[in-house]
Amino acid sequence: xxxxxLVLVPVLLLVVVVVVWVPAAYNGLVRLRNEVANASGQIxxxxxxxxxxxxxxxxAVQGYLQHERDVLDRVTRARAAAVGALGSPxxxxxxxxxxxxxxxxxxxxxxxxxxxxxxRSSANVLRLQEDLVSTENRIAFARQHHNDAVTAYNxxxxxxxxxxxxxxxxxxxxxxxxLDLSVSDSR
Amino acid sequence: xxxxPQRGTGSSSALSPADRESFFxxxxxxxxxxxxxxxxxxxxxxxxxxxxxxxxxxLLLGVMVLAVDVVNLAFPVPDPRTWVAAVADSAGAxxxxxxxxxxVVVIVPGVLVMALIWWVMRRxxxxxxxxxxxxxxxxxxxxxADPEEYQLLNxxxxxxxxxxxxxxxxxxxxxxxxxxxxVGTSPDQATIVVTRRLLDEQDRDETLAVVGxxxxxVANGDLHIGNTVLAVFATYGVAATLFLAPVDxxxxxxxxxxxxxxxHRSDPVQEAEAVRELIAFEGGDGMIAGMVFLCWRLTYxxxxxxxxxxxxxxxxxxxxxxxxxxxxxxxxxADSLGRALAGMQSHGPGVPGGGYAAxxxxxxxQGPCGSDAGGGGEGHDSDAGGGGExxxxxxxxxxxxxxxxxxxxxxxxxxxxxxxxPRRFSAFREHxxxxxxxxxxxxxxxxxxxxxIFATVLALVLTCVLLALLFLSFAVAIVVEPLHVxxxxxx
Numbered sequence: 001x002x003x004x005x006l007v008l009v010p011v012l013l014l015v016v017v018v019v020v021w022v023p024a025a026y027n028g029l030v031r032l033r034n035e036v037a038n039a040s041g042q043i044x045x046x047x048x049x050x051x052x053x054x055x056x057x058x059x060a061v062q063g064y065l066q067h068e069r070d071v072l073d074r075v076t077r078a079r080a081a082a083v084g085a086l087g088s089p090x091x092x093x094x095x096x097x098x099x100x101x102x103x104x105x106x107x108x109x110x111x112x113x114x115x116x117x118x119x120r121s122s123a124n125v126l127r128l129q130e131d132l133v134s135t136e137n138r139i140a141f142a143r144q145h146h147n148d149a150v151t152a153y154n155x156x157x158x159x160x161x162x163x164x165x166x167x168x169x170x171x172x173x174x175x176x177x178x179l180d181l182s183v184s185d186s187r
Numbered sequence: 188x189x190x191x192p193q194r195g196t197g198s199s200s201a202l203s204p205a206d207r208e209s210f211f212x213x214x215x216x217x218x219x220x221x222x223x224x225x226x227x228x229x230x231x232x233x234x235x236x237x238x239x240x241x242x243x244x245x246l247l248l249g250v251m252v253l254a255v256d257v258v259n260l261a262f263p264v265p266d267p268r269t270w271v272a273a274v275a276d277s278a279g280a281x282x283x284x285x286x287x288x289x290x291v292v293v294i295v296p297g298v299l300v301m302a303l304i305w306w307v308m309r310r311x312x313x314x315x316x317x318x319x320x321x322x323x324x325x326x327x328x329x330x331x332a333d334p335e336e337y338q339l340l341n342x343x344x345x346x347x348x349x350x351x352x353x354x355x356x357x358x359x360x361x362x363x364x365x366x367x368x369x370v371g372t373s374p375d376q377a378t379i380v381v382t383r384r385l386l387d388e389q390d391r392d393e394t395l396a397v398v399g400x401x402x403x404x405v406a407n408g409d410l411h412i413g414n415t416v417l418a419v420f421a422t423y424g425v426a427a428t429l430f431l432a433p434v435d436x437x438x439x440x441x442x443x444x445x446x447x448x449x450x451h452r453s454d455p456v457q458e459a460e461a462v463r464e465l466i467a468f469e470g471g472d473g474m475i476a477g478m479v480f481l482c483w484r485l486t487y488x489x490x491x492x493x494x495x496x497x498x499x500x501x502x503x504x505x506x507x508x509x510x511x512x513x514x515x516x517x518x519x520x521a522d523s524l525g526r527a528l529a530g531m532q533s534h535g536p537g538v539p540g541g542g543y544a545a546x547x548x549x550x551x552x553q554g555p556c557g558s559d560a561g562g563g564g565e566g567h568d569s570d571a572g573g574g575g576e577x578x579x580x581x582x583x584x585x586x587x588x589x590x591x592x593x594x595x596x597x598x599x600x601x602x603x604x605x606x607x608x609p610r611r612f613s614a615f616r617e618h619x620x621x622x623x624x625x626x627x628x629x630x631x632x633x634x635x636x637x638x639x640i641f642a643t644v645l646a647l648v649l650t651c652v653l654l655a656l657l658f659l660s661f662a663v664a665i666v667v668e669p670l671h672v673x674x675x676x677x678x
Contacts, residue, residue: 039351141517145348
């Protein structure tokens with residue numbers, strides 16, 4: 001009887017682990033992986049929002065900035081390059097260089113706008129600047145959310161005992177995103 | 188103005204690295220505390236429901252007797268009072284059985300009825316989202332042509348991206364207060380309400396931090412918990428009207444209004460008004476009704492003041508700390524949140540009529556009113572917000588649903604707030620001799636005094652319960668006995 005129990009108890013424990021813990025751990029990892037994918041998609045959305053904002057900003061300021069053609073052309077080129085890179089095979093990581101160049105160009109434009117009092121008092125330009133600031137914030141927050149999601153996912157997949165599952169079910173590590181997208185920092 | 192959310196939480200804090208805490212660690216700590224306090228609050232509410240249930244017993248037993256009499260018209264059923272009497276009077280019955288029977292008869296029906304009322308009210312709040320309470324304030328949609336309000340719309344969208352939730356809708360409250368609230372039933376249906384004064388007085392980073400606190404609160408599930416706690420207060424309101432219904436026309440009228448609102452979905456503002464009327468019920472016309480209501484109120488006040496209110500609001504306070512820590516995770520900017528809270532407190536967070544929905548505000552809306560705000564930044568050191576009443580004049584009885592600003596700022600300093608440290612008074616450090624004498628006096632006089640107060644409170648509660656039992660038994664007997672005799676006679 002006791003020998004039977006000695007066999008039965010470990011078998012029951014194993015069954016409980018397989019039936020209860022494995023699906024729960026697997027589902028938890030899938031949920032965290034999907035959060036990473038969702039956060040990554042959010043960055044794309046915000047980058048496209050910035051691409052769409054640039055033409056309005058340029059048309060609002062170019063009348064005042066006839067002597068700043070270099071800055072305007074740089075923004076136009078950077079924006080065209082960023083839009084052109086949208087379908088590139090490297091994904092978001094492959095487009096970091098073009099997006100960083102656009103950030104830098106927009107930083108230069110913002111610095112120039114600050115030195116023109118007429119522009120600083122234009123309600124239309126102020127609104128577009130607010131939109132630009134908000135878009136930069138959204139990109140930074142989306143990146144931050146993505147990296148937080150990556151931390152949570154990678155921590156979950158690397159800690160015991162869930163790390164026993166990752167090899168069998170193909171949970172690859174997620175990558176952090178290193179984008180320097182802040183206009184103010186890139187002046 | 189600087190708007191970079193990637194900015195660090197500051198490095199010039201006077202706190203040593205050992206005193207600092209990561210926002211993830213802070214969230215874990217506050218989440219554990221909130222769970223622990225929720226368990227305590229559940230136990231305390233169950234204990235408080237016992238005297239209330241005892242007082243309701245005559246009414247419920249009267250209804251039960253009449254219901255059995257009605258059934259008896261169709262199917263023969265013995266008089267229920269004879270079942271109880273038979274067991275209670277049987278000399279052979281063990282004492283434990285008699286005690287158990289008394290508990291079942293006197294306490295269990297009331298507890299079950301109050302649990303049922305709580306369940307209905309909670310569903311009602313989750314349906315209507317007590318947001319109606321805040322929507323009874325003068326609110327309007329933001330005007331995109333106004334730069335500050337346009338900026339607010341952007342700020343809400345930014346924080347929603349940071350939290351990974353859908354962008355909540357936004358409303359502006361035209362009240363002379365510097366405060367903000369998140370209302371609704373779930374993260375998908377949340378609404379952020381910001382007072383116009385807050386927009387005028389806070390810079391972009393501070394507004395971002397305040398909205399971050401609200402979105403963090405929404406994402407943490409505080410709307411659900413706030414609705415659950417407010418349903419407890421509403422339960423006492425419904426129970427009070429139910430308790431008085433046999434002897435008071437105003438109570439019956441209030442109950443009918445509430446039933447109509449619960450059964451038929453209506454405008455959130457109307458629903459909020461109905462709940463407000465219920466919670467603030469001041470019925471009790473006539474001598475018997477007045478005495479019964481007085482006993483009920485005394486029991487409720489005394490139990491709330493000495494036992495319940497502190498524990499009931501403790502989970503809500505813990506969740507404010509949790510929302511602060513989560514907001515710092517979302518914005519990576521504890522300093523702006525600390526500055527925003529201190530500024531709001533000094534400008535006056537008091538929202539007239541907003542106390543009804545206190546758990547949903549960033550700062551206690553029962554705090555100092557905005558109209559007498561003169562600035563001065565006292566909020567850094569003050570402990571204001573810790574003593575205001577919330578919900579209504581009875582509900583929390585001196586226990587604010589918000590932690591004191593000083594404690595919040597102290598916790599935010601560990602996360603990176605650079606403002607002045609809250610003043611901490613240490614009697615032993617500043618006046619050691621007087622402190623020792625004071626504690627000795629407290630030991631000699633305070634402890635016996637505390638025991639005496641506790642005994643008095645218990646005696647007061649017992650007296651109230653007995654008086655209410657007496658008055659209500661008398662009132663119920665006048666109504667039930669003739670009907671009982673009539674129905675049994677017909678049968």
